[in-house]
Amino acid sequence: MNKLSTENFQILEFDVLPTAAITLTGEQIAQAIEISIKVKDQSRQWQIYLHILALLAFQAWLGEREDSLTVNQEKCTSFQPLLVQEIAAVANLQVGKFKLCLLTTDSLSDDQIVVPRAVIELPEYIPHFYVLIEILEEQETAIISGFLSYEQLIKNQIKANLQPEEDWTYLVPINWFENQPDRLLLYLRCLEPNAITLPSINSQRNQIPARIQTELLALLPKLQSPECELWQILTWEQGIAVLTNYELLNWINNLQQQVDSPTDNYSQQNSLRDLLKLLTQPAINVGRWLRNELDELAQEASWRLLPNLTPLPVMRSPVEEFQIITTQLRQRGLEISSQAQGAYHDLILAKIPLRLYAVTWDIRSESDPYGWTLLLVLATDVKNTLPHDLKLRISDQNSILAEQGISQEQGDAYLFTRIIGSLNEKFLVSVSLANRIELTLPPFTFYH
Amino acid sequence: MGVSSRYWQIVKIDAAGRRQVREITPAKEFLADVFPQIRANNQDNGVDVPDTSVQSVLLPLSRNTHADKYFLAERCLLCFISWEIEQVCLQLTAAFGTDHGFSVHDLFPHVLDDDGKLKPVDNYQCVSRQVLESWNPEKSSLTTWTNIRVKQYHILNQFLLERGVYLVSDWAILNDTKNQQLQRILTEFYSFAPSQILLAQQLLECYHAIYRQDRLQQRALGRRGKCTIPTTQQLEQIASLFRGKTGKGFSSEMVMSQLQEIAAQLRRYRIHVRGGPLPAESMDVSDRQLEDIKDHQNEEVEFLELYQSQFLACLEKALAVVTQSRVNILEKKKGEQAKKFLLGLQLFHCQNLSMTEIASKLGLRAQDAVTRLLKLKDFRTDVRRELLSMLGDRILELAKSYAHPDKLYTLEQQIKIVLDEQIDQIIKEAEIQAQTAKINPQPTSLFNQKLCHYLDGINKNI
Numbered sequence: 040m041n042k043l044s045t046e047n048f049q050i051l052e053f054d055v056l057p058t059a060a061i062t063l064t065g066e067q068i069a070q071a072i073e074i075s076i077k078v079k080d081q082s083r084q085w086q087i088y089l090h091i092l093a094l095l096a097f098q099a100w101l102g103e104r105e106d107s108l109t110v111n112q113e114k115c116t117s118f119q120p121l122l123v124q125e126i127a128a129v130a131n132l133q134v135g136k137f138k139l140c141l142l143t144t145d146s147l148s149d150d151q152i153v154v155p156r157a158v159i160e161l162p163e164y165i166p167h168f169y170v171l172i173e174i175l176e177e178q179e180t181a182i183i184s185g186f187l188s189y190e191q192l193i194k195n196q197i198k199a200n201l202q203p204e205e206d207w208t209y210l211v212p213i214n215w216f217e218n219q220p221d222r223l224l225l226y227l228r229c230l231e232p233n234a235i236t237l238p239s240i241n242s243q244r245n246q247i248p249a250r251i252q253t254e255l256l257a258l259l260p261k262l263q264s265p266e267c268e269l270w271q272i273l274t275w276e277q278g279i280a281v282l283t284n285y286e287l288l289n290w291i292n293n294l295q296q297q298v299d300s301p302t303d304n305y306s307q308q309n310s311l312r313d314l315l316k317l318l319t320q321p322a323i324n325v326g327r328w329l330r331n332e333l334d335e336l337a338q339e340a341s342w343r344l345l346p347n348l349t350p351l352p353v354m355r356s357p358v359e360e361f362q363i364i365t366t367q368l369r370q371r372g373l374e375i376s377s378q379a380q381g382a383y384h385d386l387i388l389a390k391i392p393l394r395l396y397a398v399t400w401d402i403r404s405e406s407d408p409y410g411w412t413l414l415l416v417l418a419t420d421v422k423n424t425l426p427h428d429l430k431l432r433i434s435d436q437n438s439i440l441a442e443q444g445i446s447q448e449q450g451d452a453y454l455f456t457r458i459i460g461s462l463n464e465k466f467l468v469s470v471s472l473a474n475r476i477e478l479t480l481p482p483f484t485f486y487h
Numbered sequence: 488m489g490v491s492s493r494y495w496q497i498v499k500i501d502a503a504g505r506r507q508v509r510e511i512t513p514a515k516e517f518l519a520d521v522f523p524q525i526r527a528n529n530q531d532n533g534v535d536v537p538d539t540s541v542q543s544v545l546l547p548l549s550r551n552t553h554a555d556k557y558f559l560a561e562r563c564l565l566c567f568i569s570w571e572i573e574q575v576c577l578q579l580t581a582a583f584g585t586d587h588g589f590s591v592h593d594l595f596p597h598v599l600d601d602d603g604k605l606k607p608v609d610n611y612q613c614v615s616r617q618v619l620e621s622w623n624p625e626k627s628s629l630t631t632w633t634n635i636r637v638k639q640y641h642i643l644n645q646f647l648l649e650r651g652v653y654l655v656s657d658w659a660i661l662n663d664t665k666n667q668q669l670q671r672i673l674t675e676f677y678s679f680a681p682s683q684i685l686l687a688q689q690l691l692e693c694y695h696a697i698y699r700q701d702r703l704q705q706r707a708l709g710r711r712g713k714c715t716i717p718t719t720q721q722l723e724q725i726a727s728l729f730r731g732k733t734g735k736g737f738s739s740e741m742v743m744s745q746l747q748e749i750a751a752q753l754r755r756y757r758i759h760v761r762g763g764p765l766p767a768e769s770m771d772v773s774d775r776q777l778e779d780i781k782d783h784q785n786e787e788v789e790f791l792e793l794y795q796s797q798f799l800a801c802l803e804k805a806l807a808v809v810t811q812s813r814v815n816i817l818e819k820k821k822g823e824q825a826k827k828f829l830l831g832l833q834l835f836h837c838q839n840l841s842m843t844e845i846a847s848k849l850g851l852r853a854q855d856a857v858t859r860l861l862k863l864k865d866f867r868t869d870v871r872r873e874l875l876s877m878l879g880d881r882i883l884e885l886a887k888s889y890a891h892p893d894k895l896y897t898l899e900q901q902i903k904i905v906l907d908e909q910i911d912q913i914i915k916e917a918e919i920q921a922q923t924a925k926i927n928p929q930p931t932s933l934f935n936q937k938l939c940h941y942l943d944g945i946n947k948n949i
Contacts, residue, residue, distance in 0.1 A: 051638045052758060053583065056651040058858055059865070065711065072706045085662065085699045104869055106812055145663035146655045147753060149672075150760045153665065177659035177714050178648055188892065206667070221868045225899055229876050231890040 056180060059220075063179045067095040074117075080124055087124075090117055093143045093172040094129050096181030101134065105224050108135040116164065121288050125269065126155050127208075130164040136232040140166035144173045144184065144213070156207040156275070157282050159196075165189055167235045168223060171216045185216030186223040188235055207270040207278060247280045248287065248315045255315075256308055263294055284318050286436035293437065306439060313434035313467045313479075322465050322482035325399040325413060328380040337382065340481055345381040345396070357383050361396050364416055364453055373457065375414065376400040389476045391426060394418050395468070399485065402459065409462030411485040417443075417470060418453035425454065428473035433458055433466055440466070460485060491525050493570045494518050494541065494563040497603045500595050506573075509603055514566060517559035521545070542567075542629055549619070558606050561619065564629070565601055568615040571633035572598050579638075579647070587650040588853025597643045614640060641713045651855065655757075657750035658714035662699055664753055666692060672756050686733070687749055693728040694746055697721050717743065797881050798874075802906075802933070805873035806941050809866065824860065827851070829942065831861050837939035867934065871902050907932035 071091035075084045094117060098110055111133040116122040122130075129141035140158045152171070158164045169192065171185040195201070195215050203209050217223075254277060255262075261272045269278060269291075281288050290311065323337045333342055345358055361383070365375055381398035396416040403410050417431045431443045431454045443454045458466060465484045471477035495515035501507050519525050521544060522536055548560035576594040584590055601613040612620075618636045622629055637643065644654055666688050673679045673687060698717055717725070722739035725746075730736055737745070810829070817825035827849045834840045834848060842854035851857055875898065879889050888894040 051635060051654065053579070053638075053647070053652050053654050054761070055583070055587075056648075056653060058651075058862065060651070065709065068706055068711075069709065072703060076703055076707060081700060082695070084703060085695065086665075088703060089663075103816055104865065105872070146659045147663045147668065148757050148761050149668055151671075153667070175653070175655070175659075176662065177656060178653045179711065180653075204667075210671075221865070221872075222896060224868070225872050225875070225895065226892055228872050229879060229889055230892060230895055234890045234892055234895075 056178075057182060059182065061096045061100055061181045061183070063092060063096060063181055067092065067099070068179065071095060078120075078124060083124055083127075086127055087117070089143050089145060089174045089176060090127075090129050090141065092174050092176070092181060093141050094132070096174070097141055097170065097172060097183065100181075100183050100220075105228055108227055110134050119285075121285065121292055125282060125288065126157050126164065127153070128155050128158050130155075130158050130166065132166075135227050137167040137227055137230075137235075138165075138237075139168050139170055140164070141170050141172055144171060146175050146177060148173075150213050151210045152213055154209045154211045156203050156209060159192065159209055160203075161279065161283060162238050162240045163283050165237055167232065167237065168226070169216070170220075170223065171213070183220040183223075185213075185218045186220060187216045188226075189237060190235055191215070191217075203275075205270065206268070207275065244279070244283070245319060247276060248284060249319050251277050251280055252312065252315050256311060259294075259304065259307055259311065262291055263297070286314060286318060290314050290437065306442075309432065309469075310434060310439045313432070313439065313469065314436060316479055317434065317436055317465050317467045317482050320467075320482055322484035324486060325382075325397065325483050326411070326485040328382055328399055329378070329401065331380065333382065336481055340384065342382045342384045342397075345383060345398075357394065357396075360394075360418065361416070364396070364418065364455075365398075368414075368416075368455065373414075373455075376402075379414070381414075384480070386470065386478060386480075388429075388470055388478050389472055391423070392419060393425075393470065395470070395480070397468075397483065407461065410459060411461075412457060412459045413466065413483060413485075414455065414457045415468060416453050416455040424452065426472060429454065430471045430473075431456060432469045432471065434469075435460075435464065435466055462486060491518065491522075491536065491541075493567050494545075495566055497566045497601065498569045498573045498599060499601060499603055500599050504592065504596060506592070506595060506599075511562060511566065511603060511605075513605060514559055514562045517556060518563055521548075521560075538567075538630070539628065543624065546622075546624060562605055564619055565615045567629065568618050568633050569599060569601055571630055572615065572618075572637055575634055575637040579652075583647070583650075583652045586855065587647075587652055588855045589646075589650055594643065594646070597646055598637055598640060641715075644713060656714045657747055657754070658698065658717070660750050660753050660757070661691065661694055661746060662702065662714065664691065666695075669749070669753070672753065676756050676759070677752060686735075687745075689733055690725075690729055690742070690745055691749060693725045693732065696728060697724045717746070794878070794882055797878065798905075799937075801874050801877040801881070802870075802937050803941065805870050805877060806938055808873050809869045810941065810945075812869075813866070828860055829945065831857060832866070833939065833942045835861065835863065836935050837942065867906075870934075871899055871906070875899055875902060906934040 071088050074091050075088035078084050078087050094112070094115075101108055101110060112118060114131040114133065116126045116128070116130040129139075132139045132141060142152055142154060144152055154169070155164075158166065158169070167189055169187045169189070170183070171187070173182040173184045175181070192211070192215065196209075199212075201209060201211070254274075258272055258277075261267065269281060273281065281291060294307070321336055323340070323342070324334050327334050328344065331344060333344055343357070345361060361381070369375060375398065379398045379400040381396055383394055383396045386393050386395060394417075396414075396418065398414040398416075400412060401410070402412050415431065415433065417425070417429070419425055425445055427445050429445060431441075433440045433442075433456060435458075440458055441456045443456050445454070460466060463484060463486055465482045467479060467482045469477055469479040495512075495518055496508050496510050498506065498508055522541065524536065542564065545560045545564050548554060549557055549564055551557050573595075576591050576598065579594060580589065580591040598614045601615045602608075607613075607616070614637065615633075618629075618633050621636065622632045626632075627635070638654060639656065647653060669688055669691055670684055673684045679687075694717075698721060701721060702714065719739055722742045726737045726739055726742045729742070810832075813828060814825045817828050831845050831849055834845045835842075840848070842857045846852070846854050846857045849857065849860075851860070875895075879885055885898070888898045
């Protein structure tokens with residue numbers, strides 16, 4: 040007999056399902072399919088499909104064995120469009136008082152499991168327990184096969200000197216996992232959550248985005264190729280910044296989507312710079328202006344409140360000046376609420392004295408219960424006109440919203456723009472001259 | 488040496504599902520014409536013609552459909568295959584039948600579907616014809632090929648899966664293998680050359696892009712069941728993708744055989760891993776800890792005496808909570824499962840019946856169905872956990888144990904001993920040895936006393 044016959048003959052071995060095997064229902068499979076085929080990156084769909092099956096099987100198992108525990112998947116990474124692609128595990132699943140991370144093994148039955156570095160190293164995703172679930176997709180069966188506490192994982196990791204792989208994963212031996220899922224149930228039900236200490240976020244961490252700004256700017260062209268995985272382009276430190284700042288992850292993801300319609304590099308750089316500032320700098324709460332108050336940050340940045348706009352005139356220069364501007368703006372058809380409150384800030388850019396007015400009012404409605412708006416007017420003193428290459432730029436977490444320059448129709452007395460935001464949304468305002476002299480102000484936000 | 492009668496006698500099942508062996512006279516005569524030496528030894532049905540020689544003559548005859556007796560050559564081979572199919576059924580039954588509640592007669596109808604007619608009457612292709620048609624004598628013997636095809640036959644697989652026995656297909660293994668896993672396995676387990684590994688990885692990637700995607704699409708349409716052999720269209724798509732990636736032109740057949748080769752390598756690795764040492768119990772909570780607990784049994788008795796009243800009250804409540812929760816779930820299923828569950832629990836714990844006896848009393852197919860319904864070990868574990876949770880709320884001194892995983896586990900094991908030290912072993916034996924007569928689950932144990940008392944109460948009301 041030749042090679043194929045003898046060898047294949049022996050390897051067609053049947054396996055036996057344990058009594059505890061969970062049969063997946065058609066409904067569960069349909070649900071997992073529905074979620075996974077929505078994921079844009081097709082190459083990840085299969086893995087995500089298995090993850091969702093694991094999640095559904097785990098919930099069914101809990102329902103049968105310990106129905107007093109509530110499962111909360113609100114923060115679960117599997118339901119967040121970007122994280123589901125970047126973190127190959129079901130992380131941040133809250134069960135009772137504990138945070139879990141579900142990992143899947145499959146019909147290959149490997150003796151090692153690929154675990155994303157993020158769920159081992161980043162406090163945002165580190166669970167109390169890692170739960171191992173075997174998914175036999177073909178047999179429509181799931182087996183809850185083991186678990187491992189975070190503490191135990193770290194102990195083993197140190198003992199075995201386990202190092203991360205270059206693709207931001209760890210290869211964890213399956214035999215590190217405790218193979219009695221009953222014991223997991225015992226812990227989930229009876230253990231005090233503080234019995235397992237989880238690391239907190241390092242205070243140095245929020246400085247990373249600022250530190251890596253230059254590096255990221257240099258990597259922009261590479262980041263634009265959608266075929267590349269993040270780990271192929273970024274260092275792990277840069278990766279941390281991306282994986283822990285959803286806005287940054289979103290921004291990069293958008294960049295990869297835009298590959299067909301590339302915007303110019305200059306504006307992308309500005310947009311990324313603005314985003315990193317938004318992520319790291321504290322914001323002025325303009326909501327307080329409505330109560331005629333400046334928060335500390337606004338005071339430090341020497342913003343001055345404008346008296347209420349409606350009862351006219353108080354004959355002080357900035358106010359007077361602003362009244363003229365608002366009257367003109369209203370004549371042009373721009374609506375400014377009589378409830379609006381504003382402040383102004385004097386700045387000097389390349390020796391040119393400028394004044395930025397910011398006016399805010401509430402535009403809550405049924406469809407947007409948290410709406411607010413911000414009108415920004417950039418002017419100079421009466422003696423001067425604005426330089427022709429002056430620009431006023433506003434960005435949010437996703438992109439540059441507006442970039443205003445001097446135009447024929449607006450004249451050269453002032454630049455203005457109005458933006459609409461929702462609760463806790465932040466905006467960054469920058470003033471620049473074409474020769475790249477730029478001034479960025481602390482971000483604005485609004486909360487009650 | 489072959490037994491020539493296997494070429495003119497067919498193993499089949501009759502209308503009542505019984506095994507029968509039938510002689511097909513035209514096949515017998517045909518074989519004797521082709522191999523005159525068989526006629527000479529006819530008396531004892533034995534002849535010195537090895538199977539490989541017989542088959543190498545019969546196969547070309549059977550495939551030459553222009554020849555007037557091709558169907559007789561075909562019939563001889565089909566007869567031979569039927570005996571091989573029977574062998575596979577016997578092997579499977581010997582390996583799994585007892586534990587999983589099926590006999591060889593349950594398997595026959597799924598695979599012995601050849602009616603023995605000289606030519607097929609309709610388009611239905613019985614299993615043996617499928618085997619014959621796909622057989623390539625260059626690659627394997629007919630015995631081996633029958634074994635491979637029958638074991639992978641989807642209807643048989645489905646039957647076995649329902650009884651907890653399964654065979655993973657090549658395509659499922661390929662679906663589930665990540666590219667970096669393949670690289671690691673081919674490097675570390677097989678020590679293949681990097682160029683060879685890269686090629687395998689690229690092919691796997693192309694397979695994933697086509698086959699996984701199609702599987703997801705089929706699932707989206709509600710299709711169930713095994714992964715099917717890639718279609719010609721799928722193989723062509725994979726080949727074209729592969730050409731785009733590597734510049735290498737592979738025919739569909741080459742793609743197929745390469746993929747099967749990779750799957751076979753993964754399968755061997757899989758057997759190695761699964762056959763290896765079982766996963767360690769845990770890294771540092773050892774059996775010794777359990778031994779320690781058993782050594783200090785007196786302390787447990789003290790523990791029980793100290794909190795006796797709370798303990799007993801909580802035990803009763805815990806039994807009720809867990810039983811009720813089971814009943815609630817089972818009530819949603821069909822076939823009076825909840826009732827059977829309660830009765831089964833009582834028959835086992837209070838009347839000491841064996842699993843086989845319980846199966847027949849509950850009208851269940853076999854003891855493994857009882858095992859799946861009662862899940863005795865899970866039940867007791869869930870009761871202990873419920874009890875522990877209740878005790879934690881009531882006995883402050885216990886609280887410190889709830890703040891440390893190992894202490895909590897120790898406490899749970901203590902409770903287990905107090906309730907009934909032996910029961911796990913008894914359940915295990917009962918579940919494995921379906922046929923053993925009476926087993927004795929210590930009706931005097933605390934757990935059983937309370938459970939039977941509780942069950943008496945509710946079974947009266949059913």
